[in-house]
Amino acid sequence: MTGERPVAVVAGGSTGIGAAVCRRLDAEGHRVVVVGSTSVDEGTAVADGLDEGEFLRADLGDPGAPADIVAHVEAVHGRLDTVVYAAGRTARIPHPDIHAVTDDVWEPILRLNLLGPWHMIQAAEPLLRKSGNGNVVVVGALAGVDVGGSSIPYAVSKAAVHHMCKLLGGALGPEIRVNAVAPGFIETRWTADWNDFREQISQAAPLRRTGTPEEVAELVVGLVRATYVTGQVVVADGGLSLLP
Numbered sequence: 001m002t003g004e005r006p007v008a009v010v011a012g013g014s015t016g017i018g019a020a021v022c023r024r025l026d027a028e029g030h031r032v033v034v035v036g037s038t039s040v041d042e043g044t045a046v047a048d049g050l051d052e053g054e055f056l057r058a059d060l061g062d063p064g065a066p067a068d069i070v071a072h073v074e075a076v077h078g079r080l081d082t083v084v085y086a087a088g089r090t091a092r093i094p095h096p097d098i099h100a101v102t103d104d105v106w107e108p109i110l111r112l113n114l115l116g117p118w119h120m121i122q123a124a125e126p127l128l129r130k131s132g133n134g135n136v137v138v139v140g141a142l143a144g145v146d147v148g149g150s151s152i153p154y155a156v157s158k159a160a161v162h163h164m165c166k167l168l169g170g171a172l173g174p175e176i177r178v179n180a181v182a183p184g185f186i187e188t189r190w191t192a193d194w195n196d197f198r199e200q201i202s203q204a205a206p207l208r209r210t211g212t213p214e215e216v217a218e219l220v221v222g223l224v225r226a227t228y229v230t231g232q233v234v235v236a237d238g239g240l241s242l243l244p
């Protein structure tokens, strides 16, 4: 393997939680490949701010993209140790409005939130197996644990990806660990206009506030380092899910 530093791919690393993960992995000594699709300026700025970072443009809704990313990583860096999959999308549809949920709503959500990480892990598996600490962390969501979320397809996609991580934790050991984090309300562009929900959480959640991308990144990096943990879904929600 070329290079002493471990190499991480952060899918959806241009903005929000993924960008915070890139910075935190960089601080831990990883070379970080930041993958984004439309936020090119943001992704380039994240990569430029890292000690050894690189921005790669790819549409993770395209099933062939992960193989291209991994081929690039192998050619340029010669190794791959960590994959963090933070890319995601939703549609905001009240749950009772089931007729608004057409297949055109389901398909892109499942493609990016479920098949995206599946293809990414499939493509990365041979290199991760050689790493010595091959590991994957998928950013799921509290919506995939509890009944709630911005739409039923989003919540289902996150529940499915959590289960996929458990199954892969069982299937890919001992060389590769697979875990997920399930954030509650985190302050990113995603939640920027969710003012009512922010207010409710600030009043009712045990920790009385919403979370930051850096707090989720801390948990992600904890799982990267947690060499005896696999197949787990760790919730980071300020205690919101404890409420009756």
Ligand SMILES: NC(=O)c1ccc[n+]([C@@H]2O[C@H](COP(=O)([O-])OP(=O)(O)OC[C@H]3O[C@@H](n4cnc5c(N)ncnc54)[C@H](OP(=O)(O)O)[C@@H]3O)[C@@H](O)[C@H]2O)c1
Residues within 6 Å of the ligand: 011, 012, 013, 014, 015, 016, 017, 018, 035, 036, 037, 038, 039, 040, 058, 059, 060, 061, 086, 087, 088, 089, 112, 139, 140, 141, 142, 182, 183, 184, 185, 186, 187, 188, 189, 190, 191
């Ligand atoms: N914020 C929250 O409260 C919250 C709560 C629970 C879970 N999450 C999850 O956290 C993850 C990150 O969300 P965020 O809050 O950090 O919001 P965000 O800043 O909007 O991040 C979404 C990321 O997904 C990337 N992405 C979207 N479509 C893509 C595609 N086709 N190909 C490649 N990348 C794509 C975006 O990159 P481009 O802009 O370059 O496309 C962006 O970096 C998501 O999976 C979300 O479900 C967020």
